[in-house]
Amino acid sequence: MNDRRSFFVLTMLVFGFAFLYLPIIAMVIYSFNASRLVTVWDSANSPTLAWYVELFHNSQIMDAAKLSFRIASVNATGAVILGTLAAFALQRYRKFRGRAMFGLLTTAPMVLPEVITGLSLLLLFVALEQGIGWPSGRGATTITIAHMTFSMAYAIVVIQARLATVDRSLEEAAMDLGARPWKVFAVITLPLIASAIASAWVLAFILSWDDIVITSFVSGPGSTTLPQLVFSKVRLGVSPDINALATILVLIVSLAVVVAGTYMMRRDRRRMRDSQAAQGATG
């Protein structure tokens, strides 16, 4: 009985992970394929790093990657700053007029279809340009602003959830000991929600990094982000250097996940051991 059950669980596990990761593994393997035809495995010359070499010499891809990185970083930073302020207002000032409305409005971009967000932003930017002359044309600036509007919504949710668990009496204690409200925010609240701010930053970065729908509405001729480039290349037929590019991205993401996971596991274990030791010692 027990054996059969564990066999069942094991099978589910294998199938689940296979479903999630087999395509990625296939892609990684094919990135070392020497053949120019993506679906044909050239066993004579493979594996090879040729596509990786070509990737770094392809200035078009490198430029797009740099642009995407710049937009994603600025977007994440802006979204986290605005998101923290909004989350603080929503969480700490309980009773102000239109609080419920404000809460709904900040999170609406999460459920709004991207096409609508993109189109409305495009209309806004065009109208602004005609009205006040800024932003002139569409490019990195408009993409960043557009990304901020929706990634901020995610940042608010993440930060507000953490803020809700921060004991209000900690802030009151700091105030009681003589710290002014801004000081309290800087030295008590901010350090306590720092981990949530970091996660929100990473989330906003990734949302921006792989966004294509909204980007295609508000981008201009001189600004092609990495997802846009990949998409246009794939439309003309998949070339193997895309596999190499994707493999590098997967590697970066997996490394980040493993490092973060190990760090958190170690911290939790240390905390548990510490508090057990403290409880064991007589008061």
Next chain:
Amino acid sequence: MNAVVGAGVETGQKGPAPYVRIERLTKRFGDFVAVRQVSLEIQRGEIFCLLGGSGCGKTTLLRMLAGFETPTDGAIFIDGVDVTQVPPYERPVNMMFQSYALFPHMTVAQNVAFGLKQDGTARGEIESRVQEMLSLVQLNGYEKRKPHQLSGGQRQRVALARALVKRPKLLLLDEPLGALDKKLREHTQFELVNLQEKLGVTFVIVTHDQEEAMTLASRIGVMRAGEILQVGTPADIYEFPNSRFVADFIGSVNMVEGRLIEDEPDHVRIECAQLGAIVYVDHGVSSPPDAPVSVAIRPEKIQLSRERPEQTDNVLQGVIAGIAYLGNATRYLVRLPTGFLLRVTAPNVFRHEERLEPDERVWLHWHSSSPVVVTR
């Protein structure tokens, strides 16, 4: 105990000006009145306990003293200065929170130093005063620890050190011992009182635990529904409660309805249908004749005997209906002929005492000074 705690407190009607004066303080949350027209005077060096059940407004009153809530009406004076509108970070008041509210990302030393740092105290002085506080609460050697590395009792002491390091004029304590287990609580109660005597800081403590209030306080204010019902020393509150609620809330009591039938300045007689007897009280009562009154008799003030007692007043007969042996005392339930159950507590003085048995017929009597007559 009380004599020790009360030492140094000016009692007497014409003492010095009160250190903390609360004038007709009211706090409303929407339609709900949390604190209603509370006036209170607290002397320097006193340990004042606000005692009441949950939702009686004691915590709101404390939070108004700390500055976290702005009063709807009324004023607060500390050392003669009106602080009603002063924000918490400018008040000469510190608070110890129920949850301790230690900053989890700072070490013990950083927690204690926090208040001094905000004042821009010189680094050397901060260090020496933190050391001084930590040795006062016996936590030397714990400077580098984080709060999660401490036990409950140690956290409580860090919280105390942090609140005292700025030498506040007034220390507010919200259920200071609530999170500790019973043994530790008893030990900490005495430490707290010793510390208060050493430093001479005025304490205002909020608690729902009447035993805690009795052992810690030099004076107690009993609160209910946003109002202070009675203010007095623990002995005053226990022996001379001014209302049914206070008599019932502090300790255990037999509460009997009655009617004044003889009202003299030096004694009264009260007819109590529930007892089926007339209670003789050897002091006068300020109440209109024939008014309904309540008689409160403490269980430990009633004596049980197998033989008929010599006195003629305040003597009843009953049957033992229940016995609970507590070790230091025995608690009896005695059923009267009227069916009313009286609680009686008898101390266990001798080890080989002949104990009363269930269903045994007994005589009950009490001294005529024991009953308290309350009219509200």
